[in-house]
Every structure is written in C-alpha cells, then in structure tokens.
Amino acid sequence: MSPLTLAIFLLLSIWTFIHILSRPKNHKNQPKLPPGPRSLPIIGNLHMLGSLPHRALHSLAKKYGPIMSLRLGNVPTIVVSSPQAAELFLKTHDTIFASRPKLQVSEYLAYGTKGMAFTEYGSYWRNIRKLCTLQLLSVSKIDSFAPVRKAEVGSLVQSLKKAAAAHEVVDLSGKVCELNEETTCRMIFGRSSDDRFDLKTLIEENLSLAGAFNLADYVPYLGALDLQGLTRRMKKCSKALDIVLENIIKEHEKIPSSGQQDRETDFIDTLLSLMNQPMNPHDEQVYIIDRTNIKAIILDMISGAYDTSAAAIEWTFSELLRYPRVMKHAQEELERVVGMNRMVEETDLAKLPYLDMVVKESLRLHPVGPLLVPHESMEDIEVNGYYVPKKSRIIINFWAIGRDPCVWSDNVEEFYPERFINSNIDLKGRDFQLIPFGSGRRGCPGMHLGLTTVKYVLAQLLHCFHWELPSGMLPNDLEMSEKFGLSMRRAEHLSAMPTYRLLG
Numbered sequence: 001m002s003p004l005t006l007a008i009f010l011l012l013s014i015w016t017f018i019h020i021l022s023r024p025k026n027h028k029n030q031p032k033l034p035p036g037p038r039s040l041p042i043i044g045n046l047h048m049l050g051s052l053p054h055r056a057l058h059s060l061a062k063k064y065g066p067i068m069s070l071r072l073g074n075v076p077t078i079v080v081s082s083p084q085a086a087e088l089f090l091k092t093h094d095t096i097f098a099s100r101p102k103l104q105v106s107e108y109l110a111y112g113t114k115g116m117a118f119t120e121y122g123s124y125w126r127n128i129r130k131l132c133t134l135q136l137l138s139v140s141k142i143d144s145f146a147p148v149r150k151a152e153v154g155s156l157v158q159s160l161k162k163a164a165a166a167h168e169v170v171d172l173s174g175k176v177c178e179l180n181e182e183t184t185c186r187m188i189f190g191r192s193s194d195d196r197f198d199l200k201t202l203i204e205e206n207l208s209l210a211g212a213f214n215l216a217d218y219v220p221y222l223g224a225l226d227l228q229g230l231t232r233r234m235k236k237c238s239k240a241l242d243i244v245l246e247n248i249i250k251e252h253e254k255i256p257s258s259g260q261q262d263r264e265t266d267f268i269d270t271l272l273s274l275m276n277q278p279m280n281p282h283d284e285q286v287y288i289i290d291r292t293n294i295k296a297i298i299l300d301m302i303s304g305a306y307d308t309s310a311a312a313i314e315w316t317f318s319e320l321l322r323y324p325r326v327m328k329h330a331q332e333e334l335e336r337v338v339g340m341n342r343m344v345e346e347t348d349l350a351k352l353p354y355l356d357m358v359v360k361e362s363l364r365l366h367p368v369g370p371l372l373v374p375h376e377s378m379e380d381i382e383v384n385g386y387y388v389p390k391k392s393r394i395i396i397n398f399w400a401i402g403r404d405p406c407v408w409s410d411n412v413e414e415f416y417p418e419r420f421i422n423s424n425i426d427l428k429g430r431d432f433q434l435i436p437f438g439s440g441r442r443g444c445p446g447m448h449l450g451l452t453t454v455k456y457v458l459a460q461l462l463h464c465f466h467w468e469l470p471s472g473m474l475p476n477d478l479e480m481s482e483k484f485g486l487s488m489r490r491a492e493h494l495s496a497m498p499t500y501r502l503l504g
Helices: 003-022 053-064 083-092 104-109 123-136 139-144 146-165 172-188 199-211 220-225 230-254 267-273 291-305 308-322 324-338 346-351 353-365 447-464
Strands: 067-072 075-080 381-383 386-388 393-396 465-468 495-500
Touching: 053 067, 053 075, 075 083, 083 393, 104 199, 104 230, 123 267, 123 291, 139 447, 146 172, 146 346, 146 447, 146 495, 172 199, 172 267, 172 291, 172 308, 172 447, 172 495, 199 230, 199 291, 230 267, 230 291, 267 291, 291 308, 308 324, 308 353, 308 447, 308 465, 324 346, 324 353, 324 447, 346 447, 353 447, 447 465
Parallel strands: 075 393
Antiparallel strands: 067 075, 381 386, 465 495
16 A cells, blocks of 8 residues: 555545544434435545536435535535526525635636636625626627627638538537637637647646546545646646736737737737726725736636537537437528528527527537536525525536426427427526526626527528438437536537538
C-alpha cells in the first residue's frame, strides 16, 4: 500500500468514526427533512448518482417524491422533480434560493466568482447581471450580430452543398459544433477560434473542467489531496486563459473597433468602453468594472454559449431523423412561408409556429442542462411542510419534469410537437413544466441568443436540404445515448446524408 493510499485510508477511517460518534441519538425533536434514501458516511449518497445523474435522480424521485432529500458528501441537497415543487423553490421562495453554492471551478475559472453564473446572490451579482443583460445580451445587441450568424450559416450551407453533390455522409454534430464555435468567438472576441492563440483547445478544456464532477465540492476535506487531478488542471487552464484574454484585450485597446469598418463591435469592445466606470452609480455599494471583471464575464459568456446551442440543434435533428413525419411538416411550413427560391432569413422565424413547437418539444426531451445550475438556500426555511436547512444545495431536475406523466400524458418519451398546439406554454420561465432556461432571479439571461441561434440554424438546414440516415439505417436504429457534462451532448456524433432541395 503506497503512502498516499494509506493516508487516504486512515483519513476516511477517522472521518467515519467521527461521523458515527457524532450522529444524533434522538430524532424526535429534529425538523422534518424531505424523504430520501439513507446515506453512507463521508460520501453520503454520491454513489447513487452514476454516470447519468439526471436519470438516477429521476428513478429515486419515483420512490421518494418530487421534493427529495439527499446528502452528497457533506452537502445537504434537495432534489426537485415536479413543476409544482419547482415553482415553490424558483418563484414562491425565490429570494431564499437565489444564491449559488461556492464551487472550486468558479474560484479558478471565474476569477474568484467575479462573473455572473456561479456568483453568490448579493449586490455584486445584481450589478453584474444588470450590466450583462443590458449591454451584452439585450435583444438589440443580439440582433446586431445577425450578419455574423448569416455569414457563418451561409458558409455551412455551402460546405453541405458540396457534400450533397458528392453524395457524402457528413458529421452533422461536428459541423454544427464548428458553426457555433465560430459564431460565439466572433461575437465575443471579434475573431475566429482558429488562430494563433489556440482558443478552441483552451475553451474546450475550460468547459470540460466546468462540467466535471469534482469530489472537492462535496467532501472539502479531500480537496487538498486533489485525488482527481482537477485542481492542477484548473490552475494550468486558468493561467493559460488569462494570458490569452489579456493579449486579446490589449489588441482591442490598441485598435478600437470604431476605427475598423471591417469588424463587428464584439463583447470585449463593449466591456472595454465601460471599463473604470461604476456598474450602477445609484447603488449604495459601487462596483467599478476592471480587467478582472471583463475576463470573468467573458468566460461566463463562453461557458453559456459555446456548445449549448450546438447540443440543442444536435438533439433536435436527431429527433427529426427519427420522426420523418415531423421533419416533413417542418419543411412544408418553410416552403409555404419562405418559398423554394431563397434561404431563410432570421426575420422569417416569427412566422414558423411549427418549428417553434419542434424546438419546445426537443428542449422538453433533451434539455441542454438536464439539471439546472444548482441553487443554494440562504437561510433555514420550511417548504411544503419540509425543513430545508441553510446552505442546502437545490437541484432542479428538469429532465425529470419534462417526463412527468401528470403534465405530459402517457406518451412522455415520444417526440410529438403537436402537444403544444393551442397551448400557451412558453420557454420564458413562467410555465414551470417547461423551464430549460431556468426561472426567477437566476433564469438564463442568454435565452434570446440561444433560441435565435437554434431556430435559425435548424430552419436553414431543413429548408436547404433533404436528410437521410446513412447506410440504409432505419429511424428506430439511431443511437440516442447521452453524455453528461456542462452541456448534455450525444454520446456518439450524429451523421446524415444531405440532398440539396432549393431551386436557386
């Protein structure tokens, strides 16, 4: 037995002994926690999560109910699995559960929680969210990047036309991912991801670390040992990213966007124009935007946009290939609205209600984040008769909500967009049976960008091409396994064969 293994064994043994001795003997006067499975010393219920936690938690909720109590390592955790329960946590008691747990990845890759997504609730978060919402993610700002999206999607269509002419099978997952990478980098950095800074490799490592299960977040006593090697990787990635971001910022400072007619005003340009200014001069506590704030915000924007839209497009297209009837209806709608003599414009999207239903149904079945970003309770509270202690982690299992038979009827696993006909359910967070972007104070502010990208790319690919599965594969044979991470992607890339269908 190596010295390190022996040390870990002794540490775990001591901790188990302390846990047993400190376990309360009298449970009569203790507050009533939500029901849940028994936990083990040290690891709690971590062993029950498996490789696909959203599915494991869904199975447990069938036994213990829509408000379930777990202990993940040392962290008391409440898992929410129904629309009614989600409304209690995200609306009725939103002010209590508006904070975020402190994670190791945010310390290293968000400049000590100087960004927005993982920052604790408070005046700093309110100011940084307001800045991002008004300056970077407003409808007018996102719409100003329409030419960027049109150019990148146009390049993709041309690439697919060549493949269609050669009767080639294309890696649709790879193509869509490249499209999203290029579009995101042009919006944020004003440059392609394929350049001398090797942004793509660093961003992918950043996303991998952000989506990794980190034992130190649940058993802090083991954090110093870095058993998974994640801390070393985070430090290395953080240092490399900081150098790249600093160089890009310096380039922007040397050549302001106002002096370049051939470059869009990107996110860094916008943030630099606000540097050294107060985020909200009317707030009682004034925060000044500095370089660290800019870098943290940029990394948040990357994490939120880099592959989320690609994952949504990938899953939607998978379902369209599995259900040719749905694909045909979507293409017929495009023929009526757009015609066969031109490509789709973003202005056409509002006239495509069936495509809108297709996207809703896809996000119901395949949410990009099956477990919404965790919340944390800021004080002790009673919810629906159950005690939720301060510092509890709240996990909203939207993947389970999307399969709740009490909401979606018995055919919950079927891809059936028509279920939204004559329905007022939208994606804005007010209807808790469909909250892929979250709800309440911590709802995703990038929803408009995400939906615009997903709908535009899907509409263009459906309108310009017929699609078939390769090698005579039948729709029911298409593999639909998942790969859990920061964004839930397909376990295998999606491949298909295009045939160009426009007249022009």
